[in-house]
Amino acid sequence: MRIPITINKNTLKTYNDYDTNKKIINTLQSNNLEEWDKEIPKNLQEICLETIAKNWEAKPLLDEIPLTIDQCLLLDILPTELPLGLTIPKINDDIYWKRCYLQRWPKLIPENVSLDIQISEIVKVNNGSRKSSTTNSASSQRSRKSSQEQQKSNKRTWKECFLEMHLREYLEKLKPEDYDAEKIKELSDLCGIYVKILELRELQSSENSPSRIPLNAIVTGLENLTELSICFKQTYVGEKFSWNILKITLQDIKLLAKGLEKIHLKIFRLRNSDIDDEKMIRILKSLLKHDELHTLDFSHCKISDEGGVALSKFCLLNSVNTLVLANNQIGTKGMEALSYVICQSACRLSTLDLKLNPIGNEGANHLMKPLTIGVRNIKNLYLSGCGIRHLPSLGEMIEHNSSLEQLNLSNNSLGEEMGKILLQGLRYNTSLTKLDVRMCKLLSMDEFEILRRINNNKLAKRCPRTMKKPIIIEPQYNFYISEELLNEIESAFEKIDENEEAVDEVEQT
Template sequence: MKEIFPNTININTIKCYQIKDGFSCTKSRIKCQNFGEWCRDLPKTLKELSIQSISDNWEDNPLLDEICSPEDRCILLNILPTNLPLCITVPIINDNFYWKKSALERWPHLMPTNVTECDMFTFPSKAIEKKSFDCDDENISDTSLYTENSSEKTGVFTETKSWKQYYLENHIKEYLEKLQPEEYDPEEMKKICDICGPFVKSLQIEELRRADKDGCRIPIGSVLSGLPKLQELSICFKEKYIGFENFNWSVIHPSARDIKNLAKGLEKTKLLTVRILNSGLERNECIPILNSLRKYDNLNILDFSYCSLGNEGTISLCRFIREMSVKELSLIDNNIGDEGAEAIAFVLHNHECTLRYLNVRMNPIGSRSGNLILESVLFNRNLKILDLSACNIGFQEAIGKVLRKSSSLQELYLSNNPIGNEVGNVILNCLNFNKTLRKIDLRMCNIHSELQHKINEKIKGVAESSILKFLEEDESEPEFSDKCRKHFEGSFEE
């Protein structure tokens, strides 16, 4: 029988015998052969040349599913350029490795935290290899590798996304943020939405540029209507860098046409999360948006932080909250005073209020309405997290009632309020009766460090228990003003 001898040497074998720079073995009798000179021009195998040819001509003739061997597909995806047109790569490539490579090369300074890390290469079986580009919910769940993790604190689901979804969401976000209104092309925007739309569930726009002539932005409503799978929207109308020469107040405040376009877009979607941040939004601008959101069935999160709602806007928003099943509400730094905070307390006082997270920090609420909010917490069966930091609240008996009798509150943030050691001792004593609180923030509250340490240690020792009753029978109702009650007699548009 004729023996067959190999006529080539494996590349990895050659690398094992290569001598590294700076290494010398003078004491050794046996000298290693240096293969570094003659193996540099070692010809590639026919398979490697074929895969390289496919990669070089992939834009004209995209082949992936036609390649039978998974190993060959891996090699192809590893050498495939990341600057190929999305209209070609999106319908064909679902593998996480390629999109991760593309994302890290394009945005090396971004570090995503909610992206699924899976095997390096994943290929569908032959039965499901062919997928239409206009995919439905089932296909998206296959390619996006979604996993839902329920939050123990607020009950709002958080989702992890695939690298493909992460790339496409950032692609459309970057395009919108850099787009000048004068250069807006409806046909081009439609093409981008058709490509990215089936995979985009979250859109977080950090700035929108305005036109020099009329100060309006791009018609964001048209963009939203082209994203049928969108669930979360976060938008800021303010430009980041404009310089002193080009500054005017339209940079901060959205125009009436901007609000109208946004409201029209919200009517055509069914979002779970809406965030309008740092946009100078006032009461009159808030009403059209709330009218559009009124048609939603499952609005979970509503965030108007760093806007200018004031008391009137907050009252209108509280009327809206009474009609909806919102779970999280953030109104940070909205110039909410005594009247607006009383409206918030009135909403919390309702047993049917679904809010589980409320953040109103950095508002000049004052002591009267601040204590009203705390008293209303006793009548709320769902609120778990409350943030009243930096609200100029001098707490009275209400803080003791909440800590003794609340059976739902888990986190309470009261930093930067004039509390003092006297109220600090009340907090420490009342914690002996609390079985649900897991965290309390009392920084910068004029409380002695030793007393604050005792409170923190007491919080750590609180164990879960459901022994306490929800509300004692002799608990008195909070006293709301007649003016506050009249606010809720009509519609939030009034």
């Protein structure tokens, strides 16, 4: 066979398209695998499902469809803008609610929820129909995940996450002038069963007053609510600035307290708001019957010593184990009351966050006493930025305490001598696994040695065989409290009752 060594010019022009070649120079082309079935004609099954999806608002059919595979394919193509009054009672499958959530809030991925679809995926079906558009798995069967399995795994459903975000967005944008009691009741009836966590990052204020929307009707309608987080301030103001956006009326707090009395929470947070002692005491009184409440957060508020006394009384009557009071105005008197409560057997506090409170050396000294004399409940203690200086009782507490695991002392001017005292206390301590002494004006060598000893405690806990037994040393003092402060703790909630009775008498006259 003779191989030609030249090519005819006309043949070259025919097979060489210069315009096309110029466009594809230095470009990569790949096959679009998403449109592999574009030219395949739809079968009767898919045409019927598309027709049902288009007319679903007029005639909602789901459970009436006999085959599970047809139901799942219908959920893949159903519009996500359907009215909630139709979809909430009719659709429980997470495959639909995940589409609704990610289409509306694509950047806000919820926590403790399975990112994969809650239904087993399909790759092929025996009748040869095409696979679902959301299929990523290699499984050949599709079965609905039962609600019992979801409860065992402690995973939140996409339906719950969607309805929680929907209610949160509606309430955050709702102005008091536009409040409609009937619409709120209708929304609570639809979403109330599914909403377990409600986080309100802001609440709109009225144009002429600092009043917010009444929260009692909203909270009361959420019968399964276990976690509530509220911030009364308004985030985005624009050109219509007013001091009312930073204030909270006492009437708003009364309405919130009335709603809290009718539910049972596990976590309650009221942060970054205009909450003083009187307002906080009203809220605490409404939370007394919440037997399962384990986390209480009043950070970035205006709570002072009187509020600290009321909180100490609340901790005696309730089983709270996490108390967050960061960035408040609690001083020596409040710390003395809290220190007394920590000593009591009825107190279940394990985490106490007091950072950015002006407790000073005297208040910190009150707190060191119960931790030194054998209180074993407190595991985590945060005292960052509390104005603590040279405090020898701190080293003695570390030496005697055998239960404290985390201690934050950062941003306190402890001084160089305190570094030696802390090291002396760490000689016998085997429980501390985290001790933060940054920005405390310690010597760098002492800070390094403290870190080394803390790391040794961590390694010892990982290997219990090598862990040393704590050396228990009897403390040299006991904890006492004045009778006057003890009476204040006992009557912390009675002042509110007296004020309410006085107001009622004035209104009657």
